[in-house]
Amino acid sequence: xxxxxxxxxSVSVTPGESASISCRxxxxxxxxxxxxxxxxxxxxxxxxxxxxxxxxxxxxxxxPDRFSGSGSETDFTLKISGVEAEDLGVYYCMQATHAPWxxxxxxxxxxx
Amino acid sequence: xxxxxxxxxxxxxPSQSLSLTCSVTGYSITSNYWGWIRKFPGNKMEWMGYISYxxxxxxxxxxxxRISITRDTSKNQFFLQLNSVTTEDTATYYCxxxxxxxxxxxxxxxxSS
Numbered sequence: 001x002x003x004x005x006x007x008x009x010s011v012s013v014t015p016g017e018s019a020s021i022s023c024r025x026x027x028x029x030x031x032x033x034x035x036x037x038x039x040x041x042x043x044x045x046x047x048x049x050x051x052x053x054x055x056x057x058x059x060x061x062x063x064p065d066r067f068s069g070s071g072s073e074t075d076f077t078l079k080i081s082g083v084e085a086e087d088l089g090v091y092y093c094m095q096a097t098h099a100p101w102x103x104x105x106x107x108x109x110x111x112x
Numbered sequence: 113x114x115x116x117x118x119x120x121x122x123x124x125x126p127s128q129s130l131s132l133t134c135s136v137t138g139y140s141i142t143s144n145y146w147g148w149i150r151k152f153p154g155n156k157m158e159w160m161g162y163i164s165y166x167x168x169x170x171x172x173x174x175x176x177x178r179i180s181i182t183r184d185t186s187k188n189q190f191f192l193q194l195n196s197v198t199t200e201d202t203a204t205y206y207c208x209x210x211x212x213x214x215x216x217x218x219x220x221x222x223x224s225s
Contacts (some may be wrong), residue, residue: 014209039212046150048206048215048216048217048218049157049206049215050215051211051212051213054211054212054213060212060213061213063196090155092155092157094157094159094212096210099170100159100171100172100173100174101157101159102155103157103158103159105155105156106155106156108155
């Protein structure tokens with residue numbers, strides 16, 4: 001199975017500052033069709049996961065543009081430019097290029 | 113707007129089967145792919161499997177032959193059955209559209225005697 005190594009485990013950010021979360025895969029996630037199937041989710045306390053980014057860098061519908069995704073074949077980053085109070089929760093990366101789909105271990109974002 | 117809702121027992125005895133239903137409204141399950149994901153105590157998330165618009169399935173090999181995902185298109189529902197459960201199957205179970213943009217609220221399932 002593909003291992004998704006997410007870092008840091010937790011991050012504490014002052015509202016208005018930027019935050020970055022990293023995810024590294026154990027194998028290239030570039031599909032033969034040219035698409036990189038990396039997703040980013042936010043799970044707010046008591047809620048279901050919500051999609052932020054799909055296919056590595058595409059912003060999901062309704063998601064504020066302070067969220068952005070980037071990466072290469074094995075290294076991926078979620079950036080939040082100007083963290084807001086509503087952004088707290090646990091962030092997950094997930095790959096769907098290779099079966100079985102696998103998740104990173106999660107990054108908890110807290111506010112200072 | 114598509115909505116998903118999980119339902120089923122919150123407590124299952126070891127060695128028995130866990131059965132959950134995902135009811136979908138606002139979108140036909142004969143389109144797209146529909147999956148089950150679970151979150152264990154702590155933060156670990158596991159993709160369990162999906163059923164496609166045509167009824168074909170794909171499962172996480174870690175669940176071996178214990179898992180089955182089926183559907184009832186007349187009711188726009190799909191189902192999870194996990195056999196021979198142990199305490200390690202205690203988790204919150206989510207159904208979701210496999211594009212990732214629609215999830216149920218989650219069903220907490222405890223395996224305990």
